[in-house]
Amino acid sequence: xxxxxxxxxxxRYGKVPAINxxxxxxxxxxxxxxxxxxxxxxxxxxxxxxxxVPTSHGRIELDGDMLTGRAPEAIARLGLSMxxxxxxxxxxxxxxxxxxxxxxxxxxxxxxxSDMEDVFEAFPIxxxxxxxxxxxxxxxxxxMLAIGRALMTNPKLMMVDEPSLGLAPKIVDQVYETxxxxxxxxxxxxxxxxxxxxxxxxxxxxxxxxxxGSVVGEGNAADMVDRDALAQAYFGNPKxxxxxx
Amino acid sequence: xxxxxxxxxxxxxxxxxxLAAILLALVLLxxxxxxxxxxxxxxxxxxxxxxxxxxxxxVGNSGVISFGHAGxxxxxxxxxxxxxxxxxxxxxxxxxxxxxxxEAQWPVLPAAIAAGLLAAAVALLSGAAILRLxxxxxxxxxxxxxxxxxxxxxxxxxxTGATSSVVGLPRYVDHWVALAWxxxxxxxxxxxxxxxxxxxxxxxxxxxxxxxxxxxxMYRHRLLSLVISGFxxxxxxxxxxxxxxxxxxDSFYLGITFISLAMLVVxxxxxxxxxxxxxxxxxxxIELLVRAEQGFAIGSAEFALPSGSxxxxxxxxxxxxxxxxxSGLSAGREFKLRLKLPHKTLANEQxxxxxxxxx
Numbered sequence: 001x002x003x004x005x006x007x008x009x010x011x012r013y014g015k016v017p018a019i020n021x022x023x024x025x026x027x028x029x030x031x032x033x034x035x036x037x038x039x040x041x042x043x044x045x046x047x048x049x050x051x052x053v054p055t056s057h058g059r060i061e062l063d064g065d066m067l068t069g070r071a072p073e074a075i076a077r078l079g080l081s082m083x084x085x086x087x088x089x090x091x092x093x094x095x096x097x098x099x100x101x102x103x104x105x106x107x108x109x110x111x112x113x114s115d116m117e118d119v120f121e122a123f124p125i126x127x128x129x130x131x132x133x134x135x136x137x138x139x140x141x142x143x144m145l146a147i148g149r150a151l152m153t154n155p156k157l158m159m160v161d162e163p164s165l166g167l168a169p170k171i172v173d174q175v176y177e178t179x180x181x182x183x184x185x186x187x188x189x190x191x192x193x194x195x196x197x198x199x200x201x202x203x204x205x206x207x208x209x210x211x212x213g214s215v216v217g218e219g220n221a222a223d224m225v226d227r228d229a230l231a232q233a234y235f236g237n238p239k240x241x242x243x244x245x
Numbered sequence: 246x247x248x249x250x251x252x253x254x255x256x257x258x259x260x261x262x263x264l265a266a267i268l269l270a271l272v273l274l275x276x277x278x279x280x281x282x283x284x285x286x287x288x289x290x291x292x293x294x295x296x297x298x299x300x301x302x303x304v305g306n307s308g309v310i311s312f313g314h315a316g317x318x319x320x321x322x323x324x325x326x327x328x329x330x331x332x333x334x335x336x337x338x339x340x341x342x343x344x345x346x347x348e349a350q351w352p353v354l355p356a357a358i359a360a361g362l363l364a365a366a367v368a369l370l371s372g373a374a375i376l377r378l379x380x381x382x383x384x385x386x387x388x389x390x391x392x393x394x395x396x397x398x399x400x401x402x403x404x405t406g407a408t409s410s411v412v413g414l415p416r417y418v419d420h421w422v423a424l425a426w427x428x429x430x431x432x433x434x435x436x437x438x439x440x441x442x443x444x445x446x447x448x449x450x451x452x453x454x455x456x457x458x459x460x461x462x463m464y465r466h467r468l469l470s471l472v473i474s475g476f477x478x479x480x481x482x483x484x485x486x487x488x489x490x491x492x493x494x495d496s497f498y499l500g501i502t503f504i505s506l507a508m509l510v511v512x513x514x515x516x517x518x519x520x521x522x523x524x525x526x527x528x529x530x531i532e533l534l535v536r537a538e539q540g541f542a543i544g545s546a547e548f549a550l551p552s553g554s555x556x557x558x559x560x561x562x563x564x565x566x567x568x569x570x571x572s573g574l575s576a577g578r579e580f581k582l583r584l585k586l587p588h589k590t591l592a593n594e595q596x597x598x599x600x601x602x603x604x
Binding site for chain 2: 090092096149
């Protein structure tokens with residue numbers, strides 16, 4: 001059974017095409033990296049899936065539910081959680097309030113407490129600073145909080161847009177380690193936008209290469225790292241142009 | 246842990262107790278040492294607390310500035326007047342009221358609640374339209390709403406008395422009644438701000454996109470807060486009417502809009518404590534300036550500020566606060582009591598761990 005299905009998806013900003021007829025299947029429990037140069041449409045793809053930008057063509061399904069045309073909050077309620085690029089946390093709310101924001105749509109009150117415990121277990125620094133304003137956290141702590149907040153909605157599918165953006169490599173390691181561990185514990189499906197193919201290879205999973213709004217290559221992240229597919233995606237060659245047209 | 250969470254809850258719920266205690270202390274001081282004029286000022290201040298706290302329930306949590314709340318005030322004030330005026334007066338001055346309303350003469354408390362409910366209903370209807378907009382567009386729409394209400398109430402001769410004032414309202418609102426409503430409003434505001442809906446709304450104030458990605462329906466929470474806000478604003482209008490005994494549509498227009506927003510900004514829009522402190526501070530300043538305009542004696546010499554200096558100085562204070570403390574006197578913080586519960590889990594929390602920690 002396919003969990004997330006994207007069929008002939010196109011996204012346009014006015015007349016500017018961001019994604020052209022993209023199709024993609026993501027299986028349950030899978031870990032998928034999306035990589036590619038700037039302007040490849042990676043964030044647009046995530047935003048289209050989460051409903052933040054409208055699609056101009058095609059459809060997106062999650063477990064047989066149509067996502068296309070739904071409001072972002074309705075999509076979140078179907079079990080899809082997104083950590084937006086640039087760690088958009090709620091700065092003047094406390095760490096604990098940030099974590100509770102996403103739980104308003106859950107009916108299982110006890111599970112919320114135990115989930116918060118899990119998040120604190122995964123990121124102990126958040127427990128320590130639970131009463132602090134989220135805006136006062138460091139960049140890495142904010143990234144952890146953003147991930148923690150996404151987890152608190154108890155998602156089936158979690159999408160993280162560039163978790164490594166602006167973070168020290170050591171902290172990125174921690175973030176990935178925790179993400180992978182949480183994925184195992186909760187049989188979570190993960191889609192991660194990651195610019196560094198090296199890191200994706202180290203963490204492991206399927207890798208999708210995007211360029212010019214289309215998928216130009218995919219395969220095991222570990223195999224992709226030294227193939228010329230990468231060079232093709234970033235710099236283009238006649239073969240790539242053929243794929244594009 | 247659970248106990249830490251309880252501590253935080255306790256701290257959050259201690260805010261209204263502290264605020265109520267401050268207001269009670271002020272009233273007791275006025276009763277003990279003040280004259281009649283000061284008691285009237287105290288009642289007026291407490292009515293403004295109800296108004297500004299009502300305003301804060303929407304503005305403070307949603308971050309959308311509303312210029313329309315004086316409209317809800319007018320709706321509440323006239324509603325309470327319709328229910329409490331003597332039937333003979335109504336058939337004389339407000340002949341176009343429906344028959345059952347002409348004959349109604351309710352006790353003051355049900356009338357005040359009816360005033361709040363009508364204002365809440367108007368908030369629901371107007372909000373359903375206005376809150377489809379966001380940001381500054383929504384604020385401008387609230388201003389348009391205020392203008393509509395003012396125009397209707399200034400011209401609907403047989404129902405509102407138009408620009409000739411409605412007189413003869415029972416003047417039952419003293420500082421005790423006003424205190425009771427102010428404390429009720431503070432309690433409601435605190436409970437709402439700490440509810441799931443209040444939290445969701447504060448999240449949308451910070452970041453609309455991230456809030457929606459967390460499954461928050463911004464429109465619904467904004468509308469709910471506007472309805473609650475409209476209720477207490479409507480009640481404050483009723484209280485104002487029953488405190489001065491006279492109603493005129495222009496008492497619920499630009500003047501009160503400006504002063505209530507000024508109080509919110511000076512006190513600090515980010516917190517309930519700020520809303521209350523703003524009212525107390527600005528009301529005190531206004532009272533002092535009014536007395537200064539009337540003239541005071543130092544020794545044998547009489548001093549008086551030129552009339553109109555009150556408005557100028559209030560404006561000056563607002564500018565100063567905006568420059569020196571842009572997020573208001575409270576800077577977004579609340580008064581809180583810290584309760585220290587014994588920590589069963591303290592040892593657990595102190596276990597050092599490398600995972601997820603930033604050195």
